Amino acid sequence: MSSSETLHSGNALAWQPVCRQTDLVANSGVVVRLGDEQIALFYLPETEQQVFAVGNRDPKSAANVIGRGLLGQLAGELVIASPLYKQHFRLSDGGCLEYPEQRLKVWPARLREATVEIASRGDEKPA
Amino acid sequence: MNPATRSNDLPTLIVVGNGMVGHHCIEQLIANGALGQYRILVFGEEPQRAYDRVHLSEYFNGSDSEALAMSDAALYRQPGLTLHLGTPVLEIDRVRREVITTRGAFAYQRLVLATGSYPFVPPIAGAEGEARLLYRTLDDLDGIRAAARGKRRGVVVGGGLLGLEAANALKSIGLQAHVVEFAPRLMPVQLDEFGGAALKQRIQELGVGVHLSRATQSITAGSEYRYRMNFAAGEFLETDLIVFSAGIRPQDALARACGLKLGECGGVAVDDLCLTSDPAIHAIGECAAWNDSVFGLVAPGYQMARSVAAQLCGLVDMSAPFRGADMSTRLKLLGVDVGSIGDAHAAQPGARSYRYIDEATASYRRLVVAADGKRVLGAVLVGDNSYYDTLLQYAQNGIEPPEDPASLIMPAGGGAPALGVDALPDSATLCSCHNVSKGAVCAAIDGGCTDVAAVKACTRAGSGCGGCAALLKQVVEHELSVRGIAVDKSLCEHFAHTRQELFHFVSVEGIERFEELLARHGKGRIGCDICKPAVGSILASCWNRPITEPALIPLQDTNDTFMANMQKNGTYSVVPRIPGGEITPDGLIAIGAVAKKYDLYTKITGGQRIDLFGAQLHELPEIWSELIAAGFETGHAYGKSLRTVKSCVGSTWCRYGVQDSVAMALRLENRYKGLRSPHKIKFAVSGCTRECAEAQSKDIGVIATENGWNLYVCGNGGMRPRHAELFATDLSDESLVRTIDRLLMFYIRTADKLQRTSVWRESLEGGLDYLKAVILNDSLDLAAELEAQMQRVVDRYQCEWANALQDTEKLKRFRTFVNQQGGDPEIRFVRERGQRRPARDEELGALANTEENPA
Ligand code: SRM
Ligand SMILES: Cc1cc2nc3c(=O)[nH]c(=O)nc-3n(C[C@H](O)[C@H](O)[C@H](O)COP(=O)(O)OP(=O)(O)OC[C@H]3O[C@@H](n4cnc5c(N)ncnc54)[C@H](O)[C@@H]3O)c2cc1C
Ligand code: SF4
Ligand code: FES
Numbered sequence: 008m009s010s011s012e013t014l015h016s017g018n019a020l021a022w023q024p025v026c027r028q029t030d031l032v033a034n035s036g037v038v039v040r041l042g043d044e045q046i047a048l049f050y051l052p053e054t055e056q057q058v059f060a061v062g063n064r065d066p067k068s069a070a071n072v073i074g075r076g077l078l079g080q081l082a083g084e085l086v087i088a089s090p091l092y093k094q095h096f097r098l099s100d101g102g103c104l105e106y107p108e109q110r111l112k113v114w115p116a117r118l119r120e121a122t123v124e125i126a127s128r129g130d131e132k133p134a
Numbered sequence: 135m136n137p138a139t140r141s142n143d144l145p146t147l148i149v150v151g152n153g154m155v156g157h158h159c160i161e162q163l164i165a166n167g168a169l170g171q172y173r174i175l176v177f178g179e180e181p182q183r184a185y186d187r188v189h190l191s192e193y194f195n196g197s198d199s200e201a202l203a204m205s206d207a208a209l210y211r212q213p214g215l216t217l218h219l220g221t222p223v224l225e226i227d228r229v230r231r232e233v234i235t236t237r238g239a240f241a242y243q244r245l246v247l248a249t250g251s252y253p254f255v256p257p258i259a260g261a262e263g264e265a266r267l268l269y270r271t272l273d274d275l276d277g278i279r280a281a282a283r284g285k286r287r288g289v290v291v292g293g294g295l296l297g298l299e300a301a302n303a304l305k306s307i308g309l310q311a312h313v314v315e316f317a318p319r320l321m322p323v324q325l326d327e328f329g330g331a332a333l334k335q336r337i338q339e340l341g342v343g344v345h346l347s348r349a350t351q352s353i354t355a356g357s358e359y360r361y362r363m364n365f366a367a368g369e370f371l372e373t374d375l376i377v378f379s380a381g382i383r384p385q386d387a388l389a390r391a392c393g394l395k396l397g398e399c400g401g402v403a404v405d406d407l408c409l410t411s412d413p414a415i416h417a418i419g420e421c422a423a424w425n426d427s428v429f430g431l432v433a434p435g436y437q438m439a440r441s442v443a444a445q446l447c448g449l450v451d452m453s454a455p456f457r458g459a460d461m462s463t464r465l466k467l468l469g470v471d472v473g474s475i476g477d478a479h480a481a482q483p484g485a486r487s488y489r490y491i492d493e494a495t496a497s498y499r500r501l502v503v504a505a506d507g508k509r510v511l512g513a514v515l516v517g518d519n520s521y522y523d524t525l526l527q528y529a530q531n532g533i534e535p536p537e538d539p540a541s542l543i544m545p546a547g548g549g550a551p552a553l554g555v556d557a558l559p560d561s562a563t564l565c566s567c568h569n570v571s572k573g574a575v576c577a578a579i580d581g582g583c584t585d586v587a588a589v590k591a592c593t594r595a596g597s598g599c600g601g602c603a604a605l606l607k608q609v610v611e612h613e614l615s616v617r618g619i620a621v622d623k624s625l626c627e628h629f630a631h632t633r634q635e636l637f638h639f640v641s642v643e644g645i646e647r648f649e650e651l652l653a654r655h656g657k658g659r660i661g662c663d664i665c666k667p668a669v670g671s672i673l674a675s676c677w678n679r680p681i682t683e684p685a686l687i688p689l690q691d692t693n694d695t696f697m698a699n700m701q702k703n704g705t706y707s708v709v710p711r712i713p714g715g716e717i718t719p720d721g722l723i724a725i726g727a728v729a730k731k732y733d734l735y736t737k738i739t740g741g742q743r744i745d746l747f748g749a750q751l752h753e754l755p756e757i758w759s760e761l762i763a764a765g766f767e768t769g770h771a772y773g774k775s776l777r778t779v780k781s782c783v784g785s786t787w788c789r790y791g792v793q794d795s796v797a798m799a800l801r802l803e804n805r806y807k808g809l810r811s812p813h814k815i816k817f818a819v820s821g822c823t824r825e826c827a828e829a830q831s832k833d834i835g836v837i838a839t840e841n842g843w844n845l846y847v848c849g850n851g852g853m854r855p856r857h858a859e860l861f862a863t864d865l866s867d868e869s870l871v872r873t874i875d876r877l878l879m880f881y882i883r884t885a886d887k888l889q890r891t892s893v894w895r896e897s898l899e900g901g902l903d904y905l906k907a908v909i910l911n912d913s914l915d916l917a918a919e920l921e922a923q924m925q926r927v928v929d930r931y932q933c934e935w936a937n938a939l940q941d942t943e944k945l946k947r948f949r950t951f952v953n954q955q956g957g958d959p960e961i962r963f964v965r966e967r968g969q970r971r972p973a974r975d976e977e978l979g980a981l982a983n984t985e986e987n988p989a
Pocket of ligand 3: 826
């Protein structure tokens with residue numbers, strides 16, 4: 008991703024609107040497509056961060072389905088369970104609880120007014 | 135420091151062979167920190183990463199080679215570890231300490247041979263091509279599959295353990311299977327005469343031909359089949375293909391060529407430390423001969439691998455010497471239980487045998503006891519392995535048998551004192567694959583493990599062949615209760631309650647939302663993928679609100695959320711309800727038209743209805759509005775709910791029918807459709823005792839009689855089939871429905887999550903009699919309540935799809951992307967037999983250049 012270089016150079020994240028708050032589903036996920044990238048957005052109104060953005064592709068099945076998984080909390084960590092084979096990924100860094108070699112991309116995400124924004128950093132967060 | 139550069143300075147350890155044992159050695163080496171001490175090279179002759187040879191036959195039942203793999207590919211991608219597949223080692227140069235391969239020579243400081251063994255083929259004229267197939271590797275199985283295409287009969291030479299397994303495999307790919315054995319009985323190594331006879335009877339009953347005391351002298355061209363196997367005295371057998379499974383020989387060619395000492399009957403000779411005659415070389419697994427014997431099972435090989443891995447890492451206290459291994463085995467061959475423990479042939483002087491023979495069911499058990507009657511030496515079991523665990527523990531741990539040892543093999547119910555798990559000493563090995571003793575399991579529990587999964591993760595017990603799972607569970611549960619730890623039946627970390635308790639809270643306190651239940655009876659604010667669907671199901675069973683209500687949506691698995699079943703590529707299947715399997719020609723045409731319009735793969739299901747596969751999320755509402763317009767309703771193929779009521783054509787058409795089974799099936803399906811339950815529920819109604827609807831394999835089975843209906847309950851097919859049990863006879867239409875109302879609602883109230891009626895029924899204390907008392911005699915004074923609860927669910931039924939289609943808010947959910955229209959462009963199909971199917975990985979590259987995906 009070319010944008011990652013620009014991001015690393017400065018601390019200011021390049022925020023980009025991706026959809027409206029009304030497109031989100033509370034305590035569940037929806038998906039947006041940006042270029043060739045599919046990003047799953049999860050809306051947890053009760054949490055501090057509220058919106059989380061992770062890659063939509065399930066590394067195990069190679070199907071684009073993460074946005075249709077089930078949200079949960081395991082040992083304090085917010086996780087999304089893949090709908091196909093039920094493995095769990097942390098929303099915080101995309102790491103997989105069961106298979107460390109599987110990992111989802113993670114984007115910084117936030118709600119601005121009634122708009123959902125993500126920082127277009129198409130890179131994994133360092134673990 | 136970068137480990138990749140550092141490892142260049144480390145001594146090189148080479149492992150030859152990437153089979154089960156070689157792989158276990160690598161795992162153990164990694165766990166012991168060997169990557170900090172060696173650069174490790176692995177050479178494997180087969181093209182695949184180590185796979186589970188023990189379960190090789192599953193390759194014929196749909197497992198692919200990746201599913202059988204012993205590890206993720208990532209394991210071998212670690213820095214400092216290199217795996218060369220498809221690369222046999224051709225020679226070992228012990229002077230220069232090099233192995234020679236097709237990729238060149240590689241120097242080693244330490245070498246481990248794990249080359250396993252190969253099938254022995256007796257020298258028989260004409261044994262070549264498809265008259266000389268083997269059964270050891272994935273490639274062998276591909277060969278058999280190719281040879282079997284369009285053929286009728288297959289013969290296995292060798293009636294030992296592997297031969298019978300090969301015969302089973304031939305049978306499973308549709309061949310008529312025969313076994314030819316040289317010895318006068320099957321499994322001559324493990325079984326005695328009577329055991330062999332019982333096994334033969336069982337196997338013949340399954341339609342497999344058994345030919346004993348036959349030595350094949352030559353193989354020539356056949357007249358009816360491709361080959362003719364000629365035996366003595368002019369006897370012969372014709373067949374299309376021949377698989378040899380006449381024993382294995384240790385693969386010691388490399389060792390032989392480089393002058394390592396060999397065992398008397400072959401195999402690389404090793405000492406207690408698995409060292410060969412060259413102190414730089416170890417040998418482990420089936421290629422190694424310890425004390426002149428080779429061990430053809432995986433557990434002893436694992437033992438050797440562990441010992442060598444510990445030695446190589448300098449872990450002295452863990453490198454237990456190898457002192458031989460127990461060759462007891464328990465298997466299911468062609469669905470027949472066979473077990474052999476210790477001294478099965480009573481070879482020890484003075485040994486006494488007890489035998490139990492049941493000719494009616496072809497069951498046989500033999501118990502071998504020491505001369506003084508104080509020790510169990512061995513046993514043979516055919517037909518029922520439920521005796522295996524107990525007898526093995528007696529034999530392995532020197533537990534003194536009861537005064538009348540025969541009671542140990544008498545049929546259950548004869549008062550045999552089953553050995554409680556508390557009688558096992560701490561040293562008793564529970565899991566022989568990973569060498570885990572009862573003591574180690576107890577230590578894990580004392581270290582904080584509170585369930586089987588945790589003990590398994592901590593000790594690895596149960597993660598090899600799986601044969602010890604039942605015993606492990608018993609020990610863990612027993613030890614937990616001894617320690618006063620209640621066996622944890624919590625739903626998950628958010629609810630310290632059983633499903634049954636949660637059901638009670640919901641129905642008694644009138645709770646209709648997950649958040650409310652969590653606040654009152656649970657922990658945290660979010661829940662997880664275990665408790666949310668379970669509670670969603672309970673709420674639906676109690677209140678039957680449309681599952682697309684905003685408060686309920688986040689609780690559902692994807693299948694319930696989108697009211698369709700997700701397939702492997704992220705598309706969905708659509709199953710309209712076809713009650714009782716009865717459908718009008720117009721209905722068929724309507725389904726066909728929808729399938730054609732959306733290009734959906736169409737298949738008749740095993741449940742008498744039609745499944746349409748390959749719909750994308752955004753297409754579901756359109757597809758359903760067309761189906762609903764044609765008069766269809768959702769089939770709940772996605773829900774833990776009523777699936778189908780299968781029917782036979784019954785008295786309307788059939789000359790034998792005594793009641794209108796179709797009408798009854800329609801009535802039942804329409805009554806219970808939409809009922810959410812702990813697991814799926816299936817019914818069937820047959821019009822007479824010939825049972826064409828297979829009602830006795832269903833959760834609820836109804837069979838017509840002259841006077842009404844017989845009701846069978848709690849059967850199922852699936853992973854562990856169970857026959858339904860006769861529950862009530864000659865019921866009228868009304869009493870049939872009332873009885874089913876009560877029974878299902880009682881099940882819904884009291885079952886565990888994801889528990890089918892069969893398992894629920896087996897776990898009910900008091901069994902069938904108790905269930906009859908509650909349902910038929912109303913012993914708990916519940917009947918009226920159960921019926922009323924069911925009536926509420928029935929009254930609130932609406933087709934979930936029809937409901938969702940009326941609500942634009944709900945339909946917003948069916949968008950693949952919320953910021954653009956259309957579907958996922960990465961979903962690709964190819965056509966096969968006139969229909970679409972998901973493209974496989976290897977087809978994707980070609981597709982990308984040719985076809986545009988219709989979005
Ligand atoms: C379509 C169908 C196979 C077919 O092509 O015929 C099928 C397909 C699936 N079955 Fe089945 N089963 C189908 C009939 C059966 C039958 C036969 C029957 O019903 O007569 C059985 C054995 C009978 C029984 O259940 O007692 C059967 C035993 C299972 C099981 C094992 C259940 C068990 O208790 O052991 C599962 C797994 C589960 O439910 O956990 C399963 C699960 C599945 C799932 C849902 C797997 C999944 O989660 O993706 C499949 C998806 C279907 C889909 O996407 O539409 N399916 N499945 C059949 C649909 C029948 C229908 O019209 O609804
Ligand atoms: C159908 C079947 C069912 C079985 N069922 C059971 C069971 O129920 N319970 C049980 O305990 N055991 C069972 N076994 C036996 C079990 O599979 C073996 O004991 C186990 O695989 C032995 O492991 P190993 O690593 O020693 O040999 P293998 O698994 O045979 O591995 C040896 C590997 O070394 C490779 N190799 C050989 N020579 C070279 C060379 N020169 N260079 C490079 N690579 C080489 C081979 O290609 C092979 O991949 C079964 C076996 C079969 C075939
Ligand atoms: S079960 Fe009886 S009535 Fe039904 S089709 Fe079979 S033979 Fe006919
Ligand atoms: S005995 Fe094989 S897994 Fe435990």
